[in-house]
Amino acid sequence: MKTKYLLLAAGLAIAGTALAGDPAPQATATGPTLKVGIDKTTGKLRPLTAEESSALDAKAAQQSGDNISLRANRGALSSRAQRLFSLPANQKQAEATERTINGVTVIKPTADTMSELTVQKNADGSLSFNENGEPIAAKTPEAGNE
């Protein structure tokens, strides 16, 4: 049986953000980070497993306005690309980009409005496609046997 942790049960609340109650997160440079979660059973902090850490990175990237891919591969992108691909994390940040040019009002879309296509190789070698890391209903998920 999978152990459940508050961190995950709360919709992947971001440790650094949720615990500190920070203001709207900003894009940050990639670097070694310490991540912890609260174990639902013990109520104590503990290091994340690799799987939890990865999921947390993905969620953190989304919340910081970076795309998952951009954050994980910041070093591979030119500095210009890093700047131009960064989008507001939320509506409030988007509102800050609003301006009027020659009488026309323009605004940046938030990062979560961008389509992102991902692929997963199945055990039989076939490929399943997803957008924004979410499963596509074309392939029926398996609930298991319990």
Add this chain to the structure above:
Amino acid sequence: MNKTLLALATSALLAAGSATAADLQLLNLDNPGVGLNDTTPAAPVGGNPGTTKGAQATFVYEFAMKMWGSVLESKVPVKVYASFAPLTCTSTSGVLGSAGTNWLIRLTDGVRVRYYGSALADSLLGYDIVPDPDDPGDIASRFNGNLGNPGCLDGSGWYFGIDGNTPAGKINFLNVVMHEIGHGLGAQGFINKSTGALYNGYSDAYTKYAYDNELNKSFEDASMTNAMRAAAMRTPGRTVWTGPKVNAAANVILDGNFHESVLRVTAPAPLTGNYGFYGAAFGAPASAANFNGQWVVALDAADGAGPLTTDGCSAITNGAAVTGKIAIIDRGTCGFAVKVKNAQNAGAIGVVIANSSTGTWGSMGGADPTITIPSIIVQYADGANFKTNAPITGGMVDLPATKAGMDSAGRTRLYSPWIVATGSTFSHFDTTLHPDALMEPFDSPTVQAQYNVDLTPALFADIGWKLHQGGATFANCDTGTAASDAYGIVIGSNMAATSELCKDTNALRNNYVSCMYKYRDGLLADGLITQQQALKLNTCIKRQSDQYRR
């Protein structure tokens, strides 16, 4: 008069007399040696003459942009941020790419203010609305240049050919680029997929055509609340497209005689409606014939087999209440087949498993050949409601046959799965469309975007794009083959794109002609053009070749 309204009206008049193919311009953001600038040698493949990995990716990127450029008209260049730098990847999964508009432009048609993607807005107003030298892009797009390398979806990778002959296990780069840039050109709704809230309080050019076919309301209807829109977007078949061009084309393209069953509760009143469900690997499939009636909570002993009185892991103790009814049982502790068998033994005619709060919601595994009754599993929240409000009346209902991907009123379904997928929900056609469409939320091997982009041009036309009418042109010559017909066949656009790329990759006249004749012969051999179209193509090839220095 509002300036944007005036501009919108004026531009429409101007556009009526113009016929300028859209010029999609690639802005390469990659570092030297990386992504689109990758100098790793590669053998030409499938009509792609590039001899490095970066050149091949750039070729496909530009081919896709020329294709869309031939389909659409705009006198304002569409600037596309492009990157092929490595993206997130493991040996079994990876990010393929992403795209979307880079700016949203607020315009009014005199009735309602909406957001438009900047490429569309530029085409409507006839000028570059955001001439920002520090951020000039209309569309942001990037794709994973690491795919297929060790540690990144090993054994797979991109297929860079433009002939549609994608080898098994490879991913057609042209299809994916066409799809993602399609989002950037306007196949993108900005409504919040979870809450139903409009973006910054405004609708957009795409959301304008979204419609809730249960409430019979447009998403823009004043009485449509955020909660209503959210509910429509998480109910399969309930969110549909009202744009006339898409629906006219879909009525011709899509297969008929599509049958679908839904799980519908008819009482008590607060719970009436359709619900999501998955079936089981055992027992009879649930159908309108075998899965209807009253649903009651089945009780069993809280014992070593299962700690709850509702987990169905032991013999059912309220058999009199369950007999002839559909039993509601909680997921957990013992196998699905155990629960269903216990219910069957108590006389139940079917089982609704209420998912746990943490369990993956999907089809139920397990095996027991002695089980004959049907069973389904519903989402946790729905199951909790059913238990609280039992007895429930409902079951499977067969819907009238429709076109595959349309509702009974002839509207095309948008993707609205039971569980919201932020990047997929709403901004795609539904996965029930058959044949598969380019703008469904996954890459289908049956999509051949080099020749057929099905409903996408019609969608662009619905949201306000002007489509190129008549034959595709190059070298100021009409090929006589439609750039895009009403059903999304884009062979003319393929001709124009191919001519451009044969020209770009062949400095000598004879080589250009050879490139195009080979291409023409391929179209003829595949039955994609007639002899008459081939003759017109010859004329344009000659016209283009005359522009070479002899």
